[in-house]
Amino acid sequence: xxxxxxxxxxxxxxxxxxxxxxxxxxxxxxxxxxxxxxxxxxxxxxxxxxxxxxxxxxxxxxxxxxxxxxxxxxxxxxxxxxxxxxxxxxxxxxxxxxxxxxxxxxxxxxxxxxxxxxxxxxxxxxxxxxxxxxxxxxxxxxxxxxxxxxxxxxxxxxxxxxxxxxxxxxxxxxxxxxxxxxxxxxxxxxxxxxxxxxxxxxxxxxxxxxxxxxxxxxxxxxxxxxxxxxxxxxxxxxxxxxxxxxxxxxxxxxxxxxxxxxxxxxxxxxxxxxxxxxx
Amino acid sequence: xxxxxxxxxxxxxxxxxxxxxxxxxxxxxxxxxxxxxxxxxxxxxxxxxxxxxxxxxxxxxxxxxxxxxxxxxxxxxxxxxxxxxxxxxxxxxxxxxxxxxxxxxxxxxxxxxxxxxxxxxxxxxxxxxxxxxxxxxxxxxxxxxxxxxxxxxxxxxxxxxxxxxxxxxxxxxxxxxxxxxxxxxxxxxxxxxxxxxxxx
Amino acid sequence: xxxxxxxxxxxxxxxxxxxxxxxxxxxxxxxxxxxxxxxxxxxxxxxxxxxxxxxxxxxxxxxxxxxxxxxxxxxxxxxxxxxxxxxxxxxxxxxxxxxxxxxxxxxxxxxxxxxxxxxxxxxxxxxxxxxxxxxxxxxxxxxxxxxxxxxxxxxxxxxxxxxxxxxxxxxxxxxxxxxxxxxxxxxxxxxxxxxxxxxx
Numbered sequence: 001x002x003x004x005x006x007x008x009x010x011x012x013x014x015x016x017x018x019x020x021x022x023x024x025x026x027x028x029x030x031x032x033x034x035x036x037x038x039x040x041x042x043x044x045x046x047x048x049x050x051x052x053x054x055x056x057x058x059x060x061x062x063x064x065x066x067x068x069x070x071x072x073x074x075x076x077x078x079x080x081x082x083x084x085x086x087x088x089x090x091x092x093x094x095x096x097x098x099x100x101x102x103x104x105x106x107x108x109x110x111x112x113x114x115x116x117x118x119x120x121x122x123x124x125x126x127x128x129x130x131x132x133x134x135x136x137x138x139x140x141x142x143x144x145x146x147x148x149x150x151x152x153x154x155x156x157x158x159x160x161x162x163x164x165x166x167x168x169x170x171x172x173x174x175x176x177x178x179x180x181x182x183x184x185x186x187x188x189x190x191x192x193x194x195x196x197x198x199x200x201x202x203x204x205x206x207x208x209x210x211x212x213x214x215x216x217x218x219x220x221x222x223x224x225x226x227x228x229x230x231x232x233x234x235x236x237x238x239x240x241x242x243x244x245x246x247x248x249x250x251x252x253x254x255x256x257x258x259x260x261x262x263x264x265x266x267x268x269x270x271x272x273x274x275x276x277x278x279x
Numbered sequence: 280x281x282x283x284x285x286x287x288x289x290x291x292x293x294x295x296x297x298x299x300x301x302x303x304x305x306x307x308x309x310x311x312x313x314x315x316x317x318x319x320x321x322x323x324x325x326x327x328x329x330x331x332x333x334x335x336x337x338x339x340x341x342x343x344x345x346x347x348x349x350x351x352x353x354x355x356x357x358x359x360x361x362x363x364x365x366x367x368x369x370x371x372x373x374x375x376x377x378x379x380x381x382x383x384x385x386x387x388x389x390x391x392x393x394x395x396x397x398x399x400x401x402x403x404x405x406x407x408x409x410x411x412x413x414x415x416x417x418x419x420x421x422x423x424x425x426x427x428x429x430x431x432x433x434x435x436x437x438x439x440x441x442x443x444x445x446x447x448x449x450x451x452x453x454x455x456x457x458x459x460x461x462x463x464x465x466x467x468x469x470x471x472x473x474x475x476x477x478x479x
Numbered sequence: 480x481x482x483x484x485x486x487x488x489x490x491x492x493x494x495x496x497x498x499x500x501x502x503x504x505x506x507x508x509x510x511x512x513x514x515x516x517x518x519x520x521x522x523x524x525x526x527x528x529x530x531x532x533x534x535x536x537x538x539x540x541x542x543x544x545x546x547x548x549x550x551x552x553x554x555x556x557x558x559x560x561x562x563x564x565x566x567x568x569x570x571x572x573x574x575x576x577x578x579x580x581x582x583x584x585x586x587x588x589x590x591x592x593x594x595x596x597x598x599x600x601x602x603x604x605x606x607x608x609x610x611x612x613x614x615x616x617x618x619x620x621x622x623x624x625x626x627x628x629x630x631x632x633x634x635x636x637x638x639x640x641x642x643x644x645x646x647x648x649x650x651x652x653x654x655x656x657x658x659x660x661x662x663x664x665x666x667x668x669x670x671x672x673x674x675x676x677x678x679x
Contacts (some may be wrong), residue, residue, distance in 0.1 A: 056379045059403070103402055105456040109386035110379065112454055113445065117377065120446045122362035123347075124369060124505045125354060126307075127418075127440070131508050132547060132556035133305040134569050140617065141575040145645045149654040151579075151586040155602060156659050156669055157430035158676065294560075300543030301561030302568055304504065310568075318568035343500025344544075360494075361501030368518035369505055412606050422580045422605065432677070433580075433605045 003060040004104075006046060010038050021064065031072045037214055039065060063103060069174070069210070177211030181234070185221070190235035193223075295321055295329040296336075299353075303333075308439060309352030350442035351449050384410040385419060388435050389453060393423040395432035411435065419444065495521055495529040496536075503533075509552035580610040585619060587670075588635050589653060591663050593623040595632035602670045604677050611635065619644065 004018035012033035013020050020039075023029035043061050047054065184191050197208045212234065215221045224233045298319045302310060312330070316323040330346070330353060337346040343358050357365050377385070384407055387399050399407035414420045415435075423436040442449065498519045502510060512530070516523040530546070530553060537546040543558045557565045577585065583603055588594050599607040614620045615635075623636035637650065647653065660666040 059380075063403075106383055106386050106390070106402060109390055109453070109456060110382040113382050113386055113389075114377075116445050120444065121371065122359040123356055123446055124362060124365040124371070124501070125356035125443065126505050126507055128507050129307045130305045130556075131506060131554040132549070133307070134565060136569040140577070140619075140644050143577065143645045145647060145652070146654055147582060148586040148589055148645070149656055151582045152590055152656060152666070152670075153659065154430045155583060155587075156666070156673055158673060297543035297558060298561045298564045301557035302543075302564055304544045304555050305557045305565055306568065314568070318564045320564065320567065343497035343502075344504045355504050357501035357505045358497060361498045364498045364502055364518045364520065365505055367520070368502060368510075368514065415606060415609060421609070422578065424579050433603070 003043070003057050003064060006039075006043055006061075008039060008042055010035055017064070021068070024068065031068065034068070034072070035217075036065065036069055036072060036210075037217070039068075060107070069207075072210070174207055174211045174214065177208040178214060181208075181211060181215060182220070185234075185236045188236075190233060193232035193234050195231070292325065292329040292332055295319060295325060296332040299326065299329055299333050300337075303346070303353060303355050306354070309350045309354040309443065311352040315353065347446075348448055349446060350439040354443070378410070378413070380410040381413050385414060385437070385441070388414075388420050389437045389441070389450060390456065392420075392436040393434035395426050395434045397432055492525065492529040492532055495519060495525060496532040499526065499529055499533050500537075503546070503553060503555050506554065509549050509554040511552035514552065578610075578613075580605075581613055581619075584610040584614060585637070585641070588614075588620055589637050589641070589650060590656065591667050591670075593634035593636045595626050595634045597632055598626075598634075602667075602674050604674055 004016065004021075006017040008015060008017055008020060012035070013023070013029060017039070020029065020034070024031055024034070043065075047057070181191075181196070184196065193209075193212060197205045200208065212221070212223065212232075215234075216223050220237055222235050222237050224235070225231070298321075299315055302315060302318050310318075312323050312326055315330075316326045319326060321329075334346045336342065337344045337355065339345055339358055339360070343361055344355050345358050347354055347356055380403075383403055384399055387402055388394060391398070391402075396407045396411055399411065411420070415422075418438055419441045420435045421438045423434045425431040425433050437450065441447075447453070498521075499515055502515060502518050510518075512523050512526055515530075516526040519526060521529075534546045536542065537544045537555065539545055539558055539560070543561055544555050545558050547554055547556045580603075584599055584607060587599050587602055591598075596607045596611055599611065611620070617640075618638055619641045620635040621638045623634045625631040625633055642649065656666060660669050
């Protein structure tokens with residue numbers, strides 16, 4: 001399954017996913033008009049048509065859609081964007097465009113390698129010593145014990161504060177906030193958005209707001225604001241019956257993708273969970 | 280048919296060519312012209328010329344042994360016509376069925392290496408641990424120091440075996456990645472510049 | 480001089496002979512007639528006959544590659560006239576340095592006492608397989624029982640060769656690391672803590 005060719009039929013755009021990305025990156029399409037949840041849904045439907053879970057496609061999709069989402073989050077908060085991650089929005093977009101391009105170039109490079117490999121399948125050669133080759137010893141020159149001490153000391157050095165890890169597209173999954181808000185709405189018929197997200201980082205607040213818009217589009221909540229910058233009040237629209245939402249809401253799809261669940265690598269690992277609902 | 284062989288026999292380089300054959304049949308990795316010249320105690324120009332003779336003798340269709348220029352050196356391999364027979368007896372070098380994750384990781388290391396697991400994860404967007412372990416085990420990548428000298432994340436580079444498996448004379452044979460025209464160093468520099476900006 | 484070669488070219492066994500050449504140049508151990516016949520998908524009598532052709536082509540004085548029948552089967556070796564060149568190829572000067580991976584692994588085993596591979600990997604933050612295999616091969620470390628008795632991971636300790644190479648009379652002569660901890664246990668804890676931060 002080729003994610004870039006994913007066929008989309010949205011209100012604002014119809015065509016392959018990579019064209020959408022191109023238009024967005026060239027600012028010929030306003031992300032505010034793009035329903036990201038619908039893209040996720042289209043992907044999930046395509047995924048469901050297949051018998052097995054295509055993890056590679058999921059990985060590619062997640063990186064592309066999370067880039068879109070980050071762009072959208074920044075776009076929705078233009079005046080706050082500068083503070084979002086200490087980057088100007090243009091710089092952020094450019095960085096993302098660059099990263100997408102880089103990833104796509106690497107995908108192309110890996111396709112070239114694969115092709116090369118299949119072409120080289122008939123080339124057999126010996127790996128390791130020849131059966132009747134002279135047996136060799138490669139004696140080691142005398143070594144300094146101080147190098148051992150230095151090696152161990154280096155391993156005991158605290159890792160530097162500066163790391164590239166935060167450069168990963170890193171923000172909490174929208175689904176986390178969808179669930180959180182639904183849980184709140186099961187207990188109370190309305191809540192104050194600002195109070196609910198107080199103490200969260202800017203990026204988390206941005207994603208929480210996206211979740212809120214998603215709930216509104218799903219017809220689950222009503223949003224009211226007395227005046228610009230006044231607190232946003234969220235109220236339950238339908239009486240949720242016990243386990244969840246009645247009526248139009250379909251069961252939530254959930255896809256969590258990591259790379260084979262290795263332990264102990266939270267820094268590398270991006271496990272992103274999405275909850276996609278019908279719009 | 281046998282004319283070139285008679286030529287070899289009569290050629291003053293013939294003995295040197297035989298020495299090269301001997302070196303190549305016992306070597307465990309491709310040998311550069313320089314290594315061959317040092318071992319044969321002869322000069323590189325003559326070695327180049329003798330390699331021409333060896334290549335003429337050991338080529339597809341003529342011999343079951345084929346001389347190839349790969350991974351920065353010269354090596355013997357089996358003729359392609361014997362691939363089926365070889366496949367019955369031997370594992371394909373570094374089993375060819377590399378996963379997509381492994382291939383992408385390999386591409387990143389080949390183009391941007393040396394680079395660390397976090398670097399790879401950042402570009403691929405998913406954890407690189409198992410793909411890296413897999414490639415290490417196959418001998419296609421190897422450790423190449425750590426970021427920021429000691430204590431940082433371990434970096435990886437591709438190995439000569441990588442070039443050999445993929446039939447490359449060197450990494451420079453990898454195709455240029457078309458757009459941006461950015462070479463590896465430029466990409467790295469830009470990444471680091473951005474990282475600094477972000478943490479400034 | 481060239482008569483036998485014309486014979487090979489014209490011989491119906493020629494293709495089989497080329498297949499055998501290919502198999503023998505890829506093999507890392509001598510191959511029996513039976514193995515060769517199975518791989519070539521041909522019958523052992525014909526393989527014997529084809530081996531005769533191969534032996535004719537690859538013999539002393541004629542080629543730098545020589546077919547040899549040894550215990551266990553057939554293999555190529557270097558011609559005797561190239562013995563000096565082969566000796567020069569393999570007798571490389573003493574390798575001066577250990578790789579970073581080897582050095583770190585050795586430091587861990589030397590300072591912390593017998594350690595298992597998972598233990599080493601945890602502290603270094605990367606898989607330890609190749610570094611451990613490399614040090615075992617060089618004889619700088621050796622197995623020393625298992626974690627938690629039978630069934631646990633194999634542990635490694637340094638060897639007397641290690642002490643000789645590093646010019647130590649015993650491990651107690653290793654440079655002190657008081658700045659890292661009072662004893663091996665404290666140093667180990669410190670390294671674990673840092674390793675966790677590094678991957679956190």
